[in-house]
Structure formats: C-alpha cells, structure tokens
Amino acid sequence: MQGINIDDLKEFIGLPVKLSIQDHSGEEQPAPFLKKEVKKITYCPDRTHVRIFFDERNFFAIPLTANVSISDKEWLAFDEENKLYYVLRKVD
Numbered sequence: 864m865q866g867i868n869i870d871d872l873k874e875f876i877g878l879p880v881k882l883s884i885q886d887h888s889g890e891e892q893p894a895p896f897l898k899k900e901v902k903k904i905t906y907c908p909d910r911t912h913v914r915i916f917f918d919e920r921n922f923f924a925i926p927l928t929a930n931v932s933i934s935d936k937e938w939l940a941f942d943e944e945n946k947l948y949y950v951l952r953k954v955d
Contacts, residue, residue: 867913867927867940875901875938879954884923887946898954925949
C-alpha cells in the first residue's frame with residue numbers, strides 16, 4: 864500500500880463511480896455504495912486531505928496519510944487513525 868497520490872484519482876473525474884466509506888471494526892453493516900459522478904479532485908487548504916467533489920458543494924475528504932491500494936476497477940484508501948475505508952469503484 865502507498866499514500867495518496869492525487870494524480871491516481873484524476874482518472875475518475877467525469878466518471879460515474881460507486882463509492883462507500885466503511886468502518887474497519889466490522890461491528891456494523893457496511894455502508895451501502897452510492898452511485899455518483901466525480902466532478903473535481905483537489906487538496907484541502909491546509910493540504911492534509913484530498914477532497915473528492917460530486918458537485919460544487921458536496922465532497923468527502925480523505926487524509927493524505929491514508930494507505931492506498933489500486934486495481935483496474937477500484938481505488939481503496941484506509942485511514943489508520945480513524946479506522947475507515949474509502950472505496951471508489953468504476954461503474955461498468
């Protein structure tokens with residue numbers, strides 16, 4: 864696994880994706896995947912997180928220190944501090 868490289872995420876801009884934020888503990892049901900389109904990807908002002916926007920106002924932020932795993936169809940980041948997985952899957 865590696866840290867976040869914003870260039871790896873840019874291939875998702877303009878694409879429909881399925882996304883989910885999941886708890887690592889396994890005690891709760893996994894969050895459902897939502898179908899969205901990635902509009903923009905930027906750093907937050909203090910450059911501690913990357914923001915993935917789905918319109919002009921709605922985004923989620925992932926710590927740049929998260930460990931990333933990439934495959935042909937999925938981008939997965941694990942935030943060790945908060946024990947959260949952030950998943951982006953390409954829609955077929």
